[in-house]
Amino acid sequence: MAAATFTPDGQTRLYGLFGYPVHGSLSPAFQNAGFRALGINALYLGFPVRPDQFAIAVRGLVAAGLAGFNLTVPFKVEILPLLEAVTPEAQAIGAVNTVRCDADAQGVRLTGTNTDGLGFLRSLERDLHYDPRGKRVLLLGAGGAARGIAHALLSAGAGKLWIANRTAVRAAALVQALRPAYPRAQIEALALDGTAGLRPQLLVNSTTVGMGDQKSPVRLAAVQVEEAVADIVYHSAETPLLREARSLGLACTNGIGMLLYQGCAAFEFWLSRPAPESAMHEALLAALRARQ
Numbered sequence: 068m069a070a071a072t073f074t075p076d077g078q079t080r081l082y083g084l085f086g087y088p089v090h091g092s093l094s095p096a097f098q099n100a101g102f103r104a105l106g107i108n109a110l111y112l113g114f115p116v117r118p119d120q121f122a123i124a125v126r127g128l129v130a131a132g133l134a135g136f137n138l139t140v141p142f143k144v145e146i147l148p149l150l151e152a153v154t155p156e157a158q159a160i161g162a163v164n165t166v167r168c169d170a171d172a173q174g175v176r177l178t179g180t181n182t183d184g185l186g187f188l189r190s191l192e193r194d195l196h197y198d199p200r201g202k203r204v205l206l207l208g209a210g211g212a213a214r215g216i217a218h219a220l221l222s223a224g225a226g227k228l229w230i231a232n233r234t235a236v237r238a239a240a241l242v243q244a245l246r247p248a249y250p251r252a253q254i255e256a257l258a259l260d261g262t263a264g265l266r267p268q269l270l271v272n273s274t275t276v277g278m279g280d281q282k283s284p285v286r287l288a289a290v291q292v293e294e295a296v297a298d299i300v301y302h303s304a305e306t307p308l309l310r311e312a313r314s315l316g317l318a319c320t321n322g323i324g325m326l327l328y329q330g331c332a333a334f335e336f337w338l339s340r341p342a343p344e345s346a347m348h349e350a351l352l353a354a355l356r357a358r359q
């Protein structure tokens with residue numbers, strides 16, 4: 068494996084992921100593969116940081132020359148007060164998953180963005196050849212992942228967006244939060260058990276159902292999905308939801324693409340050059356296989 072031959076030196080640029088925990092993350096595997104594929108002298112590590120040490124850890128590593136980083140649970144909102152600037156995407160979503168550290172004579176400027184929505188859209192495009200513009204879309208879930216995906220779908224011109232959640236008030240709160248940014252969009256909140264007969268063209272699962280269990284958040288046949296299903300769960304190649312989608316002849320994709328492409332978009336945000344997608348994809352699949 069090429070990564071084994073890499074030897075850091077005094078000029079190696081450091082990148083990483085802040086989270087708690089981070090030991091299960093696949094990002095180091097595919098970000099380092101991206102660096103190696105392009106011959107970039109950089110290293111990506113996981114930083115497991117106790118929440119009460121977060122600000123001190125970020126400031127310390129930035130002072131030591133950290134070039135850029137990702138954030139995962141529970142730091143995507145915690146990072147906001149430490150940033151000098153955020154992109155419009157991150158502003159709209161209210162959460163940051165990627166930060167670039169730009170150093171000059173005055174100091175270091177931290178700019179945050181959110182690549183989750185972009186990663187999701189790129190996965191729809193590359194894996195499903197699907198354009199959500201003008202489509203009726205049912206999004207299951209109203210957590211952090213749903214927020215990024217809802218913004219992505221609305222900014223891509225989805226014609227109608229239903230957000231269905233087990234806890235219906237959470238879906239209603241997300242719809243309320245989205246409305247000011249998309250005043251003309253058709254957005255509606257529902258309970259998960261109120262989705263029968265909705266006839267969406269695209270269904271997106273952003274709930275954690277199917278992650279470790281053999282359950283499905285809804286029956287696709289009852290919802291009467293017409294064209295495609297995207298499940299953001301990536302731990303198993305085929306969740307029960309995707310199995311049903313395949314049996315119904317619907318186009319479908321799991322969450323590997325979203326995970327990969329949000330990472331590729333982060334790579335591009337840091338380095339201002341195209342990410343080596345196929346090398347990163349291969350490394351991600353190898354890391355997933357090694358875990359099974």
Ligand code: ATR
Pocket residue numbers: 207208209210211212213232233234235237259273274275276284
């Ligand atoms: P994430 O940041 O990954 O979106 P989250 O914020 O914890 O994680 O959200 C998890 C989502 O999965 C929520 O929409 C949650 O529904 P509730 O808001 O009702 O908790 C949904 N979810 C988790 N377990 C579920 C289950 N067994 N059935 C249906 N929905 C479930």
